[in-house]
Amino acid sequence: MSLRDRWLLVSQPRTFAVRMRERHGDAVRMQFRGEVFVFAFTSAGARQVLSADPAGYDAFWKRGFTGLAGTGSLWVLDGEAHRRERQLLLPAFHGRSFRGYGDTIREVTRLQTSHWQPGQTVHTLQTTLAISLDVIMRLVFGAGDARDEEFAREGRAVLGALWREMHPLIVFFPELQQGWFPLWRRYASSKRRFAEWMSRYLAVRRARGADSDDVLGLMLAASYDDGSRMSDEDIRDELLTILLAGHETTATALAWALYELGRHPAVLETLRAELESADGTDPATVVKLPYLSAVCNETLRLHTLLSEVARVCSAPLELLGHRLQPGDSAVISVNAIHHDAELYPEPDQFIPQRFIDRSYTPFEFLPFGGGHRRCLGAALSDFEMRIALAEVVSHWDFEPARIDRDIRHDIAMGTKHGAPLRLKARRTPQPSLA
Ligand code: HEM
Incomplete structure (x- = not known):
């Protein structure tokens, strides 16, 4: 792979996928610095890789992720160690565990949109980042109630800084994870602050005993097959x-x-009609609505x-x-599959109905x-997205304030301009916060 192709893969993965598929067909073998990567661009390739024996x-990308998250991270564990860790964590992430949290997510969404005013242009991503961080603080870290308010405040600052310091260069070029590289130094310093905050918070939680059902509480209480418990370091790396x-x-x-709903008023109206016809106030009902689910799926496909x-x-x-030989990498291009016109006609259009029709x-x-x-x-992400989306859509009319597009942020793709929306009007008075 030329340096140019590698940069295209990092900076514009959708263009990379479409171009490579046109040029090479269903799969291509590439080499970079002596390492072999076979890229698969079809669902048949995904089936083959993902249904093979683990x-x-x-x-x-073990070296890169070890630097970012630590040796105890699920990202870098493999074989039996990975299976064992997932088995321990899975119950905490099962949909059932979140059912009771619907009201919390709605409250968080209300809180983070309570300052919105008609006529204002909002940087939507800033609001949704605050919602998502708040949900993680409460559901995963269990910090946020009156007892932990101080820890939660500090935690939000520490976690927010970590996110800001994760530059794509230190993700995609692990050789730059060195003290001489300023971007790495900044990330490493945020990671140290996180470790320090975490160890103080863990001490408090251990002293308090198993008294909550957040993910951290479940980690503290869980044991492996042999009866042993997760160490503080492992808990920190997983969190x-x-x-x-x-x-x-x-x-x-x-x-x-x-943003897509703002761009597609007819889709927004169909979604509102569904929310209004159902008991839109009950999170347990909301998460099961088919059109809402189709809107979320189409968003995750297109972006x-x-x-x-x-x-x-x-x-x-x-x-x-x-x-492929041992040591070679099998890479599934999710982008190529999500933009395969045979599966998704008009692949660049936002058409939630396709998830209803098939x-x-x-x-x-x-x-x-x-x-x-x-x-x-x-499951958590799906749950959160549906409840938060239903909440905002029910209370606000909005339209895009400018054109936005996908760009690389770090491991994941992001929005170039934060999906800015102009708030047209408040539809219903926002219920008061509990
Ligand atoms: C829209 C939101 C999200 C997307 C699109 C997403 C996507 C992904 C993808 C593509 C992977 C790699 C899967 C694979 O290799 O087959 C992954 C792994 C992972 N994700 Fe997510 N994710 C999201 C949200 C979350 C959330 C909310 C959490 C936790 C609270 C989370 C935790 C993880 C973990 C721990 C792994 C590593 C799993 C392992 O290696 O066993 N993700 N995610």
């Missing part, structure tokens, strides 16, 4: 991973959903946030006619990846 794979993986992604998806899902082979693999297999629609490493936070 024992044949190691984690991808950092969850933050890096879940904060910006969910916020960006929510910002894009609002694919993680443009590739990859595995390093630890056993030989035959992928769409290319032979169903897609997990290899045709895969915003959260798949197989044994599928996103741990998919």
Whole structure:
């Protein structure tokens, strides 16, 4: 792979995917600095990679992610250690665990939009980042009630700084994770502040005992098959991973959903009609609404946030006619699949109805990846996006304030201008905050 192609892959992954597919067909083998990458551009390729035996794979981009999140992060664990850790964490991320949190997410959304005024232009991403961070603080870290207000305030500042310092250069060029590189020095310093805050907060939580059902509480109480518990370091690395993986992604998806609804008034009206015909006030009902779900799915398809899902082979693999050896990487271009015109006619258009008219297999629609490493936070993210979206749509009329587009932010893609919306009018008075 030429340096130019690598840069295109990093900066404009959708263009990279479309161009490579036109040039090379369903898959292409590329080499960069002696490493082999086979890119698969079709759902058949995704099926092959994601349904193969997990024992044949190691984690991808281990060096980069170890620097960012630590040696105990799910991102870098593989084999038995990865299976064991996921087994421990999965119950905390199961949809059932979040059911009771619908009202909390709605409250958080109300709080973060309470300062909005008709006529104002809002940087939507700023609001959705605040919503997503608040939800993580409460549901994952369990900080946010009166007892932990001080920790939560400090935590928000620490976590916000970490997010801001995660530059694509230190993600995609792990060789730059060195003390001489200013961007790395800044990230490393935020990571140290996070570790320090976390160790103080963990001490408080351990002293308090198992008294809450947030993700951290479940981690503190959980034990592995052999009865052992997670160490403080492992908990810290996993919470950092969850933050890096879940904060910006969910916020960006929510910002894009609002932006696309603003651009497509007919879609917005259909969604409102659905929300009004259902008992729009009950989060348990809201999350099951089909058109709302189609709007969220179409947003995640059109604005694919993680443009590739990859595995390093630890056993030989035959992928769409290319032979991979141990050490080679199989890369699924989620962007290419999400923009395949045979699966998604008019792929560059926002058409939620397509998710009503047909169903897609997990290899045709895969915003959260798949197989044994599928996103741990998919259920939480879906849940949050639906409730927050329903809340904003029910109370506000809005339209885009300017054209926006996808750009690389860090691991994930982001919005170039923060999905700015002009608030036209308040539809209903906002209920008072609890
Ligand atoms: C719209 C929001 C999100 C998107 C699009 C997204 C997407 C992804 C993708 C594509 C992967 C890689 C999957 C694979 O390799 O097959 C992943 C992994 C992961 N995600 Fe998410 N994610 C989102 C939100 C979240 C949230 C909210 C959390 C946690 C609260 C989270 C936690 C994780 C973790 C821990 C992993 C690593 C899983 C493993 O390696 O076993 N993500 N995510």
